[in-house]
Amino acid sequence: MSELSVDHLLGIKYLKKEDIELIFQTADHFKEVINRPIKKVPSLRDVTIANLFFENSTRTRLSFELAEKRLSADVVNFSAASSSVKKGETLIDTVNNILSMKVDMVVMRHPNPGAGIFLSKHVNASIINAGDGAHEHPTQALLDSYSIREKLGEVAGKKVVIVGDILHSRVALSNIFALKLQGAEVKVCGPTTLIPKYITSLGVEVETNLRKALEWCDVANMLRVQHERMDISYFPSTREYVQLFGVNKAILDSLDKEIVVMHPGPINRGVEITSDVADSDQAIILDQVQNGVAVRMAVIYLLASKIKQL
Amino acid sequence: MSQKVLLTSKEMNIILHRLACQLVENHNNLENSVLIGIQPRGVYLAHRIEKILEEEYGLTGIKLGHLDITFYRDDFRRSDKPLEANKTRIDFVVEDKRVIFIDDVLYTGRSIRAALTAIQSFGRPKEIELLTLIDRRFSRHLPIQPDYNGRQVDAINEEKVKVNWQENEGEDAVYLISK
Numbered sequence: 001m002s003e004l005s006v007d008h009l010l011g012i013k014y015l016k017k018e019d020i021e022l023i024f025q026t027a028d029h030f031k032e033v034i035n036r037p038i039k040k041v042p043s044l045r046d047v048t049i050a051n052l053f054f055e056n057s058t059r060t061r062l063s064f065e066l067a068e069k070r071l072s073a074d075v076v077n078f079s080a081a082s083s084s085v086k087k088g089e090t091l092i093d094t095v096n097n098i099l100s101m102k103v104d105m106v107v108m109r110h111p112n113p114g115a116g117i118f119l120s121k122h123v124n125a126s127i128i129n130a131g132d133g134a135h136e137h138p139t140q141a142l143l144d145s146y147s148i149r150e151k152l153g154e155v156a157g158k159k160v161v162i163v164g165d166i167l168h169s170r171v172a173l174s175n176i177f178a179l180k181l182q183g184a185e186v187k188v189c190g191p192t193t194l195i196p197k198y199i200t201s202l203g204v205e206v207e208t209n210l211r212k213a214l215e216w217c218d219v220a221n222m223l224r225v226q227h228e229r230m231d232i233s234y235f236p237s238t239r240e241y242v243q244l245f246g247v248n249k250a251i252l253d254s255l256d257k258e259i260v261v262m263h264p265g266p267i268n269r270g271v272e273i274t275s276d277v278a279d280s281d282q283a284i285i286l287d288q289v290q291n292g293v294a295v296r297m298a299v300i301y302l303l304a305s306k307i308k309q310l
Numbered sequence: 311m312s313q314k315v316l317l318t319s320k321e322m323n324i325i326l327h328r329l330a331c332q333l334v335e336n337h338n339n340l341e342n343s344v345l346i347g348i349q350p351r352g353v354y355l356a357h358r359i360e361k362i363l364e365e366e367y368g369l370t371g372i373k374l375g376h377l378d379i380t381f382y383r384d385d386f387r388r389s390d391k392p393l394e395a396n397k398t399r400i401d402f403v404v405e406d407k408r409v410i411f412i413d414d415v416l417y418t419g420r421s422i423r424a425a426l427t428a429i430q431s432f433g434r435p436k437e438i439e440l441l442t443l444i445d446r447r448f449s450r451h452l453p454i455q456p457d458y459n460g461r462q463v464d465a466i467n468e469e470k471v472k473v474n475w476q477e478n479e480g481e482d483a484v485y486l487i488s489k
Contacts (some may be wrong), residue, residue, distance in 0.1 A: 043383075
């Protein structure tokens, strides 16, 4: 296969296994490119991409922008804080205004789940979902799987536990879809209040004992506690959360195997993981960030190749 | 579809030796020169030339890289079938080196144009030369000519030149295929 089966990247749910393989193979090439003395290829010279961020982001936005620039695309940035959205413009109007300035592709982060899907039905451009509410964050899941593949050889058959705030996490949902699609086993672990009721319908198991989860897994993906999305109190105190679900070096060292620790960032040091874990050789957090650029280049390149020209 | 043999295994062997000989003539022991095989099909030729240089001329430490030009092509989003990338493997810097591009068939010259851009990502070479096994003359779209050439061929546009290699197709031969 040499072409994606989709025209937009709205979520992992819409991808096939072969799509993920193609993205990873392409990302391998781009990973080589971004480690060259000159880290840029001219493929997307004639493509213009708008990054629309209706919600704050540092890492994802920077990663997308670097990926676009390393493919030589023209980039325009937009953040909701300084836009006409504040003046009452609708999403479709905002995007159509931007598209009428001849933009080919839109990378969008939005606080509402399904915003990307809605947009893809109403505007004429290729859409990449960079996170829509608590729904999906497909490029993060792709780079997580890519990092597992790089570290452990393959994703199929690996045991992955996702720890933390599963309820508010788009990273968790996209990761579950991506990992299951590639044949990995997945467990989620966290306070029962932060685990969605019907999560087992996605084919994952729930484990509320962190130690048991860590003993079972090859990879632990530690999610951030998203205080900003919590309208009510889901656990008594941060201190209690740390004691029950925080990973420290002592727990890792007491396991009979060396597991891989991942974190999508930003880290709350001392909450999900302690500093000595984050900075240890078992953590591949900075590899994830580097792979993020290569994977996003691959996604943008493959989607751009489907926009037929002239 | 019919096919005609352009070069037999024996003829190819003679030509490969001549090309290697010409390289030595111009580049001595290749101390300051690097061979770059253009992906995908130029790589076979590059390794064959390397082998002759090592075995016949006793050269050691030849620098040989593979260059993939997919992301530098000028037909991205224009061709009907999607472009598939290959591996680039250049583990040396080409800064101030004499670079020899190696490709099996020179046709429109567009691949070489892309390669000229691509190689800049690895430094500023002192000079760049081009070695090809088959030169399809009269079909160039760009002002690009080979410095070392195996055989010139007059082929019309609908015809295809196919180079087979022992290590890939099980035989050394060049065919002219017409529809």
